[in-house]
Amino acid sequence: MRATLVDATGLLVCLDFDGTLAPIVDDPDAAVPTESNQRAVTALAETPGVTTAVVSGRALTNVRERIDGPTIYAGNHGLELARNGSVAVHPVARKRATRVERLCAMLETVLASVPNCRVENKRLTGTVHLRSVPAAAETTVRRITHDLVDRFGGDALEISTGKRILEIGPDIPWGKGDAVELIAADEPPGTAVVYIGDDVTDESAFRAVEPDGIGIRVGDDAPSSASYRVASPADVASVLSWLETIQNERGERVR
Numbered sequence: 001m002r003a004t005l006v007d008a009t010g011l012l013v014c015l016d017f018d019g020t021l022a023p024i025v026d027d028p029d030a031a032v033p034t035e036s037n038q039r040a041v042t043a044l045a046e047t048p049g050v051t052t053a054v055v056s057g058r059a060l061t062n063v064r065e066r067i068d069g070p071t072i073y074a075g076n077h078g079l080e081l082a083r084n085g086s087v088a089v090h091p092v093a094r095k096r097a098t099r100v101e102r103l104c105a106m107l108e109t110v111l112a113s114v115p116n117c118r119v120e121n122k123r124l125t126g127t128v129h130l131r132s133v134p135a136a137a138e139t140t141v142r143r144i145t146h147d148l149v150d151r152f153g154g155d156a157l158e159i160s161t162g163k164r165i166l167e168i169g170p171d172i173p174w175g176k177g178d179a180v181e182l183i184a185a186d187e188p189p190g191t192a193v194v195y196i197g198d199d200v201t202d203e204s205a206f207r208a209v210e211p212d213g214i215g216i217r218v219g220d221d222a223p224s225s226a227s228y229r230v231a232s233p234a235d236v237a238s239v240l241s242w243l244e245t246i247q248n249e250r251g252e253r254v255r
């Protein structure tokens with residue numbers, strides 16, 4: 001890993017948010033980065049020769065409020081991308097947003113009586129949260145969600161999964177990996193790309209960066225295309241600080 005970074009001309013570090021910078025918590029509104037992750041992201045973002053990006057399943061506006069520092073933010077699993085002062089939205093996702101929002105509203109109504117069943121309307125995608133739903137109600141929530149998406153989403157929408165969530169989004173071949181490729185294409189040739197994430201939607205990003213770049217999966221709960229692992233969000237800050245040190249050493253050598 002060190003050789004890849006030392007031989008590179010620059011460094012692009014892409015980071016997932018929930019489960020990577022912020023520990024997983026029951027209430028999605030309560031998720032915040034650990035203090036050491038926030039500090040390490042800020043320091044890395046200020047390091048010459050480093051570009052930092054956060055690539056999240058959250059809505060762009062939501063994730064931007066939660067972590068300071070990065071120059072680039074991608075929300076809704078890469079369907080919206082803020083960089084160079086403007087926001088690009090996937091055109092098909094934009095067209096299907098009304099349908100997603102209607103479905104979220106319907107699910108909110110239909111699932112209102114299920115204790116702690118939260119529906120997160122993220123405009124381009126929607127999330128049904130199962131984490132705090134009583135075990136006895138989970139099958140019903142899954143069934144209702146699938147039925148409504150089949151009925152009102154047709155071929156336009158699909159359901160994917162994440163950590164104790166059902167994600168409703170446009171049925172298009174676009175994910176975090178595509179967003180990371182777009183971001184990386186703007187970097188100078190020879191830039192090393194690092195991606196750190198913890199969940200199933202991060203796998204396309206690991207595949208996008210490996211084998212030339214470096215994928216780091218947080219947690220050991222599932223197989224991964226990433227070549228490296230750290231145990232938890234608490235370990236991410238030390239990786240980021242190490243990347244900063246390597247980049248500073250490399251910078252001193254080329255100056």
Ligand SMILES: O=P(O)(O)OC[C@H]1O[C@H](O[C@H]2O[C@H](CO)[C@@H](O)[C@H](O)[C@H]2O)[C@H](O)[C@@H](O)[C@@H]1O
Binds near residue numbers: 056162199
């Ligand atoms: O790509 P990410 O930045 O990791 O976003 C993925 C989803 O993260 C959030 O849900 C997850 O974190 C919650 C807070 O810790 C947790 O309660 C939930 O069970 C997790 O799945 C977020 O709320 C979703 O919108 C994101 O898609």
